[in-house]
Amino acid sequence: xxxxxxLFLLLGxxxxxxxxxxxxxxRRREVLVSSTLLWQKLLRDREANxxxxxxxxxxxxxxQLLILAALVLALARPFLPVPSVVSGSVVLLLDGSASMLATxxxxxxxxxxxxxxxxxxxxxxxDYQMTLIxxxxxxxxxxxxxxxxTELRRALAAAxxxxxxxxxxxxxxxxxxxxxxxxxxxxxxxxxxxxxxxLPPLPARPIYLPIGxxxxxxxxxxxxxxxxxxxxxxxxxVANYGMVERQALxxxxxxxxxxxxRRLRIPAQGSASTTWELTPPAGVPLGVIEAHLSELxxxxxxxxxxxxxxxxxGVSNRVLLITAGNLxxxxxxxVLPGVTAFKAPxxxxxxxxxxxxxxDGAPLPDPLPAASLLIINPPVPELAASAAGDLFxxxxxxxxxxxxxxxxxxxxxxxxxxxxINIRQAxxxxxPWAQALVQAEGGPLILFGERGGQRIVIMTFxxxxxxxxxxxxFPILMANITEWLNPGRAFASSAALLPGEPxxxxxxxxxxxxxxxxxxxxxxxxxxxEDELIxxxxxxxxxxxxxxxxxxxxxxxxxxxxxLFSPDESAIAPQTAVRVGQMVVETAVAGDIGQRELWPWxxxxxxxxxxxxxxxxxxxxxxxxIRKQR
Amino acid sequence: xxxxxEATLHKLEQLTLVxxxxxxxxxxxxxxxxxxxxxxEFADYRNYVKGDDLRRLDWxxxxxxxxxxxxxxEEEEDLAVHLLLDASASMHWPxxxxxxxxxxxxxxxxxxxxxxxxxxxxxxxxxLLGNNNRSWGPFRGAQNSLRLLQFLETITAVGPTDLNLSxxxxxxxxxxxxxxxxxxxxxxxxxxxxxxxxxxARGYEVALLHLLSPDEVNPPLGGDLKLxxxxxxADAEITLDPTTLAQYRERLGxxxxxxxxxxxxxxxxxxPITTDLPWEKLVMQTLRVKGVLK
Numbered sequence: 001x002x003x004x005x006x007l008f009l010l011l012g013x014x015x016x017x018x019x020x021x022x023x024x025x026x027r028r029r030e031v032l033v034s035s036t037l038l039w040q041k042l043l044r045d046r047e048a049n050x051x052x053x054x055x056x057x058x059x060x061x062x063x064q065l066l067i068l069a070a071l072v073l074a075l076a077r078p079f080l081p082v083p084s085v086v087s088g089s090v091v092l093l094l095d096g097s098a099s100m101l102a103t104x105x106x107x108x109x110x111x112x113x114x115x116x117x118x119x120x121x122x123x124x125x126x127d128y129q130m131t132l133i134x135x136x137x138x139x140x141x142x143x144x145x146x147x148x149x150t151e152l153r154r155a156l157a158a159a160x161x162x163x164x165x166x167x168x169x170x171x172x173x174x175x176x177x178x179x180x181x182x183x184x185x186x187x188x189x190x191x192x193x194x195x196x197x198x199l200p201p202l203p204a205r206p207i208y209l210p211i212g213x214x215x216x217x218x219x220x221x222x223x224x225x226x227x228x229x230x231x232x233x234x235x236x237x238v239a240n241y242g243m244v245e246r247q248a249l250x251x252x253x254x255x256x257x258x259x260x261x262r263r264l265r266i267p268a269q270g271s272a273s274t275t276w277e278l279t280p281p282a283g284v285p286l287g288v289i290e291a292h293l294s295e296l297x298x299x300x301x302x303x304x305x306x307x308x309x310x311x312x313x314g315v316s317n318r319v320l321l322i323t324a325g326n327l328x329x330x331x332x333x334x335v336l337p338g339v340t341a342f343k344a345p346x347x348x349x350x351x352x353x354x355x356x357x358x359x360d361g362a363p364l365p366d367p368l369p370a371a372s373l374l375i376i377n378p379p380v381p382e383l384a385a386s387a388a389g390d391l392f393x394x395x396x397x398x399x400x401x402x403x404x405x406x407x408x409x410x411x412x413x414x415x416x417x418x419x420x421i422n423i424r425q426a427x428x429x430x431x432p433w434a435q436a437l438v439q440a441e442g443g444p445l446i447l448f449g450e451r452g453g454q455r456i457v458i459m460t461f462x463x464x465x466x467x468x469x470x471x472x473x474f475p476i477l478m479a480n481i482t483e484w485l486n487p488g489r490a491f492a493s494s495a496a497l498l499p500g501e502p503x504x505x506x507x508x509x510x511x512x513x514x515x516x517x518x519x520x521x522x523x524x525x526x527x528x529x530e531d532e533l534i535x536x537x538x539x540x541x542x543x544x545x546x547x548x549x550x551x552x553x554x555x556x557x558x559x560x561x562x563x564l565f566s567p568d569e570s571a572i573a574p575q576t577a578v579r580v581g582q583m584v585v586e587t588a589v590a591g592d593i594g595q596r597e598l599w600p601w602x603x604x605x606x607x608x609x610x611x612x613x614x615x616x617x618x619x620x621x622x623x624x625x626i627r628k629q630r
Numbered sequence: 631x632x633x634x635x636e637a638t639l640h641k642l643e644q645l646t647l648v649x650x651x652x653x654x655x656x657x658x659x660x661x662x663x664x665x666x667x668x669x670x671e672f673a674d675y676r677n678y679v680k681g682d683d684l685r686r687l688d689w690x691x692x693x694x695x696x697x698x699x700x701x702x703x704e705e706e707e708d709l710a711v712h713l714l715l716d717a718s719a720s721m722h723w724p725x726x727x728x729x730x731x732x733x734x735x736x737x738x739x740x741x742x743x744x745x746x747x748x749x750x751x752x753x754x755x756x757x758l759l760g761n762n763n764r765s766w767g768p769f770r771g772a773q774n775s776l777r778l779l780q781f782l783e784t785i786t787a788v789g790p791t792d793l794n795l796s797x798x799x800x801x802x803x804x805x806x807x808x809x810x811x812x813x814x815x816x817x818x819x820x821x822x823x824x825x826x827x828x829x830x831a832r833g834y835e836v837a838l839l840h841l842l843s844p845d846e847v848n849p850p851l852g853g854d855l856k857l858x859x860x861x862x863x864a865d866a867e868i869t870l871d872p873t874t875l876a877q878y879r880e881r882l883g884x885x886x887x888x889x890x891x892x893x894x895x896x897x898x899x900x901x902p903i904t905t906d907l908p909w910e911k912l913v914m915q916t917l918r919v920k921g922v923l924k
Contacts, residue, residue: 029853029855029856030856030858030865031855031856032857033849033858033859033860034720034724034732034815034846034859034860035815035859035862036857036859036865037817038881038882043866619871
């Protein structure tokens with residue numbers, strides 16, 4: 001045993017004044033009594049326990065000296081050298097990624113890692129400090145350069161693992177920065193070894209403490225949909241990261257209703273895939289497809305046994321093309337995402353409801369449908385049905401179609417119009433409710449506006465009289481117009497979102513509030529201030545629903561799924577070594593000498609003795625009453 | 631020091647000392663003797679036996695019955711009353727609390743008993759135990775009351791006492807045995823038993839009036855103390871805590887019980903008195919209840 005601050009031992013000299021004061025205190029007061037006869041009797045009776053009496057006479061002194069000794073020893077901070085994996089200051093990288101939630105080490109790897117970290121905190125030498133870094137999707141410094149073990153333990157206790165993929169390069173950058181402030185630093189990595197290759201070298205000696213025992217894990221490695229000509233194809237892939245061939249039951253649910261289940265045999269270190277042809281009723285979106293692995297024999301990570309996919313973002317608009325035949329329109333609406341197109345020749349009686357009517361040179365249906373309208377090449381007035389009469393008026397044609405003014409509108413986003421689009425002639429259409437999107441010298445080329453809550457766009461020319469369909473601008477313009485007329489999903493995301501990846505939300509014009517309903521039901525809200533919002537609270541696995549507030553009501557604007565499709569996290573087999581820079585770091589053994597400090601025990605002992613002393617004092621004597629002496 | 635007021639004295643005159651086993655008096659007193667005697671009070675008859683004084687033959691009965699009977703008459707006698715007052719230094723206690731001062735209390739008690747005895751025509755002698763064994767009397771007659779009080783007022787409590795020795799000496803050199811009161815705190819290292827036994831052997835009827843002050847019963851002390859005896863200057867070092875005090879009270883109780891048992895076994899009147907008991911109440915009530923006065 002040695003002391004960190006041995007100078008404090010000099011305080012032991014305080015024992016001298018205590019003994020002195022005690023001796024002064026013990027000078028007995030002389031008190032006259034009428035007779036000592038009865039007292040002598042009492043004393044004679046008590047002779048039998050005289051040793052105890054003598055001891056008790058000095059018990060308070062002994063207790064006080066013991067308290068002093070305990071306090072002085074505690075101040076001198078004695079420690080026992082204990083074998084430890086580290087000495088000196090420590091930068092602790094605590095892996096908080098999804099694989100640390102594996103349960104091969106009960107209760108889970110992260111708890112075991114925290115226990116390991118707590119042990120390191122206990123062994124931390126008195127003059128040294130520790131920085132705690134939790135390596136998650138965004139590595140965080142839990143506590144920087146602290147020698148306060150209580151604070152360190154508190155910070156450690158508050159740490160929680162995420163269901164995300166760890167960002168090790170960022171964590172290494174943090175660790176390198178933290179290690180530079182320390183002399184004699186060690187960087188300790190407590191992890192199951194799912195570190196990416198080619199990590200940068202560290203400025204201090206890294207020490208690796210592996211967590212985990214088993215690598216047996218089945219994972220849903222992929223779940224995706226695509227449109228075929230007749231149906232929606234669902235693709236699912238299950239990977240086996242263990243060393244034994246496994247069987248599992250893969251169940252598919254559509255909007256929570258079990259659709260199909262298949263038994264798969266997955267070879268060790270291999271994968272198995274399967275596909276489904278899903279044929280939803282026409283025009284009905286598929287909704288949320290959930291895949292679930294069950295009947296697993298040995299599977300230590302449950303997070304990746306469940307996956308979700310939302311086909312085309314969960315939004316599908318039915319579009320009716322009323323045209324005598326227009327290849328360009330048919331092709332565009334065939335490939336626009338989130339749109340299901342139907343075609344009807346002009347004059348057909350339409351008894352179904354559609355979200356969008358595209359009238360290509362066709363007369364307006366009577367009565368006018370309550371849905372959005374895209375009117376291309378409106379018919380001349382004498383052909384127009386009576387319903388069109390108050391909608392617009394065609395007053396003639398013009399050929400001076402060079403665009404002179406473009407409206408500042410999202411409908412023209414990414415559309416390169418000037419000098420590229422040539423239109424032979426266009427009709428002169430006047431509509432008081434509309435404004436010109438593209439204005440030519442002779443009159444408006446494209447009009448747009450809202451009339452009684454109904455969104456209408458009018459293109460005043462025949463597509464076949466222009467080279468617009470041949471330009472790159474055409475699909476962009478059609479997509480913009482269609483999205484404005486029929487807002488679909490309000491986000492741009494890749495099909496496979498990993499936990500923690502940000503999602504760009506693009507609310508449509510008119511939306512004031514964007515809300516995202518998280519898998520646990522919580523709502524995230526943001527006021528629409530810019531065109532694009534970033535939503536990055538995607539740590540939880542599951543389906544996120546996007547809602548837009550437009551005017552008074554909320555509108556569902558699609559859904560997206562966050563899945564743990566990460567081979568790094570699903571491959572939970574613990575590694576015995578990690579590669580850092582050019583160095584392979586093996587599992588550490590307890591080779592260093594740590595310091596286990598004893599002062600808390602001594603302080604506790606002093607407190608206990610103090611309580612005993614108080615008790616002895618109060619039991620032992622009443623405060624003496626002063627008597628007049630003769 | 632004024633021991634009594636007029637009213638108290640008057641009340642005392644109503645009282646008479648009672649001796650259960652009455653003593654032979656030298657003079658005709660005004661109390662009945664158990665001896666059959668020469669007074670005019672008829673007591674009994676008995677048969678004449680040879681040698682009886684023919685003067686006491688009841689001739690009237692002889693004339694009627696022709697049998698000789700001796701007429702027995704009550705004898706009336708006076709009582710010798712001895713008051714033995716402990717005047718050792720331990721009686722000068724508590725020195726800071728006059729109402730419960732043991733010596734003052736003892737003087738009042740002695741005065742009261744003396745006054746009662748003198749008023750009843752008894753032969754009274756007062757002797758101090760310790761303090762050079764000063765004594766007063768024997769005197770008879772109520773006219774001596776004032777002198778008695780004057781004597782009592784001169785008494786102070788000094789020096790040690792050996793109760794046994796003093797009582798034994800009194801028994802040896804005492805005069806006429808009679809009713810004997812010992813007023814003492816009995817705090818004598820040698821004890822009191824031999825002395826009492828010696829007195830009883832000489833025919834005294836002994837009453838022990840045992841005085842203790844309240845602070846001797848419940849010492850208001852605590853802490854690390856060196857107790858010094860005012861009488862013997864002996865000291866005792868003791869650490870007083872509630873446990874020790876409880877033990878002290880236990881010992882005191884045992885001691886009092888022991889004295890009471892001793893006295894009961896030897897037909898000694900034992901009256902333990904704590905000096906916070908008003909002395910008038912003691913004289914008027916407690917002593918009457920105990921049968922010492924009537």
